[in-house]
Structures are given as C-alpha cells and as structure tokens.
Amino acid sequence: MLDREAVLGLVQEALAGVTNPRTGESVLVGGQVSGLTLDDEGKVHFQFLLKPEDAGTLVRAARAAVEAVSGVARVKIDVKLPKEAQVPGQAQPKRLAPHSVPAPTPEANIVAGIGHIVAVSSGKGGVGKSTVAANIAAALASAGHRVGLLDADIYGPDIPQMFGESRKPLVTGGKGQEKIVPLEGHGVKLMSLGFLLEPEQPAIMRGPLVSGILRQFIEQVEWGELDYLIVDMPPGTGDAQLSLVQTVNLDGALMVTTPQEVSTGDVRRAIRMFERVKTPVLGLVENMAGLTCPHCGGHVDVFGEGGGAKLAAEMGVRLIGSVPLDPEVRRAGDEGSPTAISAPDSQAGRAFRAIADLLVDIIAAAAPTGSRA
Ligand SMILES: Nc1ncnc2c1ncn2[C@@H]1O[C@H](COP(=O)(O)OP(=O)(O)O)[C@@H](O)[C@H]1O
Ligand SMILES: [Mg+2]
The missing domain is CATH 3.40.50.300 (P-loop containing nucleotide triphosphate hydrolases)
Known part of the structure; x- marks a missing residue:
C-alpha cells in the first residue's frame, strides 16, 4: 500500500535537495515549486516557475530527484514562465491546503495590520x-x-x-x-x-x-x-x-x-x-x-x-x-x-x-x- 503522506514527504525532501545554481537555494525555498500533489497511483504533479535566467536543466534535475523517490510512479511538471504566473489580479486564491505547498510570494511584503x-x-x-x-x-x-x-x-x-x-x-x-x-x-x-x-x-x-x-x-x-x-x-x-x-x-x-x-x-x-x-x-x-x-x-x-x-x-x-x-x-x-x-x-x-x-x-x-x- 502506498503511504501517500510519507511519499509526499520524501518528494518534498528530494525537491529540497535540488539547488538552483543561480540563487544557491533549494527550488523549494525560492517558491519555484507549487501545487505539489500525489495521487493514489503514485503520480506526482506540480508547477515549476522557471525564470528566464534559470537554466532549463533545473526542471530536469527536479524531475530526476522526484523520480528517484521510491513510491513515485510518474512525474508531471507544468513549467510556468514568470509572465504567465504573475498576471495582475490573478493572484492564487488563499486557502488552507494541508497537502500542497503554495508558492511563497516572491518578494515578501508587509502583512496588513x-x-x-x-x-x-x-x-x-x-x-x-x-x-x-x-x-x-x-x-x-x-x-x-x-x-x-x-x-x-x-x-x-x-x-x-x-x-x-x-x-x-x-x-x-x-x-x-x-x-x-x-x-x-x-x-x-x-x-x-x-x-x-x-x-x-x-x-x-x-x-x-x-x-x-x-x-x-x-x-x-x-x-x-x-x-x-x-x-x-x-x-x-x-x-x-x-x-x-x-x-x-x-x-x-x-x-x-x-x-x-x-x-x-x-x-x-x-x-x-x-x-x-x-x-x-x-x-x-x-x-x-x-x-x-x-x-x-x-x-x-x-x-x-x-x-x-x-x-x-x-x-x-x-x-x-x-x-x-x-x-x-x-x-x-x-x-x-x-x-x-x-x-x-x-x-x-x-x-x-x-x-x-x-x-x-x-x-x-x-x-x-x-x-x-
Ligand atoms: N529558564 C528556565 N528555567 C527553568 N526551566 C526552563 C527555563 N527555560 C525553559 N525551561 C523549561 O525547559 C523545557 C524546554 O523549554 P522550551 O521553551 O519548550 O524549549 P524549546 O522551545 O527551545 O524546545 C520546558 O520544560 C521549559 O519549561
Ligand atoms: Mg518549543
């Protein structure tokens, strides 16, 4: 039986270990990975925000890291480019989503009040x-x-x-x-x-x-x-x-x-x-x-x-x-x-x-x- 939460944890760990050479940070930290899900068949799905300055090989590295996790059958990555991801007024809805990792706001700002x-x-x-x-x-x-x-x-x-x-x-x-x-x-x-x-x-x-x-x-x-x-x-x-x-x-x-x-x-x-x-x-x-x-x-x-x-x-x-x-x-x-x-x-x-x-x-x-x- 697939222990989904455990596998998801391992996937997050694997992604945490993928470093963006441009920033020196994990792709998880920089908010490049969002909407991470895992279904019952072992299929992992997430969005990957690829900045123009980033090497395209970064997506491959993320994929390879996730594919290496035991319990993961398939990996689907939607690569997003910043323009598409930042259309004004299309902010992600705010929801408590215990099983996904939403992208952190790229530049932190003041929390109202x-x-x-x-x-x-x-x-x-x-x-x-x-x-x-x-x-x-x-x-x-x-x-x-x-x-x-x-x-x-x-x-x-x-x-x-x-x-x-x-x-x-x-x-x-x-x-x-x-x-x-x-x-x-x-x-x-x-x-x-x-x-x-x-x-x-x-x-x-x-x-x-x-x-x-x-x-x-x-x-x-x-x-x-x-x-x-x-x-x-x-x-x-x-x-x-x-x-x-x-x-x-x-x-x-x-x-x-x-x-x-x-x-x-x-x-x-x-x-x-x-x-x-x-x-x-x-x-x-x-x-x-x-x-x-x-x-x-x-x-x-x-x-x-x-x-x-x-x-x-x-x-x-x-x-x-x-x-x-x-x-x-x-x-x-x-x-x-x-x-x-x-x-x-x-x-x-x-x-x-x-x-x-x-x-x-x-x-x-x-x-x-x-x-x-
Ligand atoms: N100055 C202190 N004197 C006595 N006990 C303390 C003091 N500071 C913390 N403790 C006790 O030590 C334990 C660990 O403290 P805690 O604040 O939970 O640590 P942390 O959050 O770093 O894990 C708790 O039982 C707490 O009551
Ligand atoms: Mg504590």
Whole structure:
C-alpha cells in the first residue's frame, strides 16, 4: 500500500535537495515549486516557475530527484514562465491546503495590520525558545503593546497551552474566505500552526509543509491590529526555517541559546543562516544561565558564566539578556501563566521583561518610522 503522506514527504525532501545554481537555494525555498500533489497511483504533479535566467536543466534535475523517490510512479511538471504566473489580479486564491505547498510570494511584503514581526529561533530544541517567546509576548502585552504569538514550531509543546488555552480556534467567514479567530491569553493573541495539521501526519512532511503555508496562515488569522507578532520558529537551519524567514518580512530574529549549547556549532549556524538571508539578528538570549536556588533564591553558576557574551561578541550580535534556570519558569509555563507576568519581580521575570523592553528599543532604532518598509 502506498503511504501517500510519507511519499509526499520524501518528494518534498528530494525537491529540497535540488539547488538552483543561480540563487544557491533549494527550488523549494525560492517558491519555484507549487501545487505539489500525489495521487493514489503514485503520480506526482506540480508547477515549476522557471525564470528566464534559470537554466532549463533545473526542471530536469527536479524531475530526476522526484523520480528517484521510491513510491513515485510518474512525474508531471507544468513549467510556468514568470509572465504567465504573475498576471495582475490573478493572484492564487488563499486557502488552507494541508497537502500542497503554495508558492511563497516572491518578494515578501508587509502583512496588513501587523507592525513588526520577530522570529524567536535557536540552533537546537529544548533550549527554552518557546518559553522565551511566550514570556516576551506576555511582557510586551502587559506593557500595553498589541501582541500576537504564533507557534510555528509544531514539534514542541503547544504555545497556547503556555497561556492556559487548550481550545481550538474558531473559523469564521464563508467558503474561500475563512478567517481564523485567534485564542487569547494574558492579552496575547495566540495561534498555532499545529491547528492546521492532522495529529497523525508524519513528522517528515511537517517541516516542508509548514514552510509553504506560514505566510498564508498569518494572513488568514484575524489578528486585527498588532504592534508585534512574535513567531516561535522551529529550531535549526533546514529549508523549513529558511523558507519561513523568506516568506514573511521579518524585522529580525532573536536567538536563544543555553550555556551548554554556546560552544556547539548549532547556534552559530543558525545565526549565520539569518545573516545569509539578510535578516538582522536582533539579539542573543542566554537561557538557563546559572540557577536560581528554589530554597534561598540565591544564584548558582552551574556551567560557567560569560559564554553567551563571548559568543555574542564573536558573532557580532548583541547579548540582550540572560535568564536563569529557575524551576518556577517551567512551572509557570505548565500552568499557563508566563513568569514575566506571574512573577515579574523574580530574577527570571525581570530578565524576560528587560529583554522585551530592549527588543522594543532595538526595533524602534532599526525602523524609526515604526513601520516595516
Ligand atoms: N529558564 C528556565 N528555567 C527553568 N526551566 C526552563 C527555563 N527555560 C525553559 N525551561 C523549561 O525547559 C523545557 C524546554 O523549554 P522550551 O521553551 O519548550 O524549549 P524549546 O522551545 O527551545 O524546545 C520546558 O520544560 C521549559 O519549561
Ligand atoms: Mg518549543
């Protein structure tokens, strides 16, 4: 029996491995592949946008890569030339299409009503990326900003749950014009890409899938007016991450690391990835830096101090905060009330709020008009 989702995942992987020599990017990242489908007979079908500057052999390379996937019987490619694909007024209809990868907009632009978009990223999972994202969002909201938090890391724990929300969001509007109403917790509008995905969907296809639909998804959520949209990114530097960065016009990224991770290549690679795609790294957050003793409240330096500062200096980015390892931080997350607001005067709570304040300053300094041009 053909496991369609698994095969489709492998096809996406195969396409992710085909590099356009002109751009140095995967054909998936550049939005060249769209409308990818696989039928029950094993026939793969997709559109391929071939720019005049691209070598025609690129289509052949894509075909060969897909044909090599076991489970694929036939490959049909509709080659499109840019003119045909960009007739004004013929924009692709916006639909949630869990089994296809729509072409990302070639040049990212502003999502209506959203002032600034900040990605929170890391080299690896488990470093506290979601915790930092949730606390910054909560701190910004409690300081009076209009804030949304999008969970694009569907591998990790649910961001809405960190705000005590376990309901599914409502969908309003007629067919073809559906809008998703975000949940809300502690003044933060919450949305998770996980809502789109079937729980049993194999992990292998989630990455590429997510990258293709993020922008579309952001546009379909009824955020209203937001000053800041914080995006909890999947960890790492794969095509999914790259594509996320390129399909949404980010103000920049916050990198989260831990003292143990500082010395590894993962966080460096992640920082370089953002630089390569010209997305500013707004700052480095060192999480679990030392331990706040649950008994006496004193600070214990566990892994050696100064790693984050050294890494920041070495990579030419700014260390904008250090958050201690504090059992209360985890508990607060589990209980749906981020530390930044449930214990604002604890050392961790103060650190999170200071990071949020600094972030506002850094973004304002980068975009003095307050708009993302
Ligand atoms: N500063 C901290 N102190 C204590 N626990 C933390 C801290 N930061 C994160 N955690 C806990 O570590 C685990 C991983 O954090 P999480 O934010 O889910 O990481 P990531 O999103 O990078 O995978 C969670 O259980 C979280 O509650
Ligand atoms: Mg996470």
